[in-house]
Amino acid sequence: MKKIFLVYGHYNEKSFNAAIRDKFIQTSKENGNNVDVVDLYKEKFNPIFSGEEPDEVVLDQRKRIENSDVIVLIAPIWNFRMPAIMEGWIDKVLAPPWAFSFKKLFGNYGYPVGNLKGKKAIVFCTYGSPQFAIRTFFLNMPTKRLRRGVFNICGINDVTYKRYFAVPFVTQDKRKKFLNDVEKTAKNI
Numbered sequence: 001m002k003k004i005f006l007v008y009g010h011y012n013e014k015s016f017n018a019a020i021r022d023k024f025i026q027t028s029k030e031n032g033n034n035v036d037v038v039d040l041y042k043e044k045f046n047p048i049f050s051g052e053e054p055d056e057v058v059l060d061q062r063k064r065i066e067n068s069d070v071i072v073l074i075a076p077i078w079n080f081r082m083p084a085i086m087e088g089w090i091d092k093v094l095a096p097p098w099a100f101s102f103k104k105l106f107g108n109y110g111y112p113v114g115n116l117k118g119k120k121a122i123v124f125c126t127y128g129s130p131q132f133a134i135r136t137f138f139l140n141m142p143t144k145r146l147r148r149g150v151f152n153i154c155g156i157n158d159v160t161y162k163r164y165f166a167v168p169f170v171t172q173d174k175r176k177k178f179l180n181d182v183e184k185t186a187k188n189i
Contacts, residue, residue, distance in 0.1 A: 001032050001033055001034060002028075002033045002034070002069045002070055002189050003033070003034050003036070003067060003068045003069050003070070004028055004033055004034065004035045004036065004068060004069070004070045004071075004072055004189070005036050005038070005061075005064050005065050005068035005070070005071050005072070006021070006024070006025070006035055006036065006037045006038065006072040006073075006074065007038045007040065007071070007072065007073050007074070007086070007089060008021050008037060008038065008039045008040065008074050008075075009040045009041070009073070009074065009075035009076075009082060009083050009085055009086035009089070010041070010074070010075060010076055010083070011041040015076070015126075016126055016164070016167045016175065016178075017074055017075065017076055017124075017126055019175075019179060020074050020124050020126070020164075020178075020179070020182050021037075021074050023179045023182045023183055023186070024072065024074070024124070024182050024183075024185070024186045025037065027182070027183045027186035027187060028186045028189065031186065031187060031189070033189060036064055036068065038061060038064075040085045040086060040089055041085065043057075045057065045085060045088070045089060046088070047084055047085045047086075047087065047088020047089060047091070047092070048088060049088060049091045049092050049095075054092070054095075054098075058092050058093055061093050062093060062098055065093070065116070065119075068119065069119060069120065070119065070120045070121070070122060070189055071116075071119060071120070071121045071122075071156070072121070072122045072123075072124070073086065073121070073122075073123045073124070073146075074123075074124045075124075075125060075126075076125065076126045076127070076128075077125050077126065077127050081145075082125070090150055094116075094150060094154055097115075098115065099114070099115055099116055099153075099154045100112045100113060100114045100115055100116075100153050100154050100155065101113050101115070112153040113155070114152075114153060114154045114155015114156065115154065115155060116154040116155045116156050117155035117156070118155075119155075119156050119158075120156070120158040120159075120160070120189070121146075121151045121156045121158070121159045121160070122159075122160045122161075122162070122185060122189075123146055123147070123159070123160070123161045123162065124162045124164075124182065124185075125161070125162070125163050125164070126163075126164045126167045127163060127164065127165045127166065127167065128166065128167060128168050128169075129165065129166065130165055130166045143161055143163075146159070146161065147159045147161050160185060162181065162182070162185060164178045164181075
């Protein structure tokens, strides 16, 4: 049994992101896994970070992450990034010195030391744009930021990144294929 910490970042319960969340949770539970869900909009998570110490919400979520094997993020991509509420969650929860620290070599030079080693991360993102435009013109910025940036710095090297393109414009059959991919991903944890 795996312990999964899922962070959901979409305000609309009728969105395809909600369908991804529901399919992932259902499949995970059917496979005997435990899923702990944080719904950022429903819980009115405050994404603004002003240098303050972590509050009780952040400390609670960090403890839940410590007790998990897998971190799952589900959100749309708006203006080439996740919604501000999800980005703020990353800034507040996956922050140093809890998630990572820096080892100084000399002067201002050093490297990050991740504190979340051994965990797996899965990211599900939906795009309103066609795949060609995103891959060609925008260089997959969210992929690089999360997989090669945030999670890597935190010490998480096992990252699965799933992207679903042109979601508002695809057929019901294509949506079913997307959800079959979500189910397969949940089964392969």
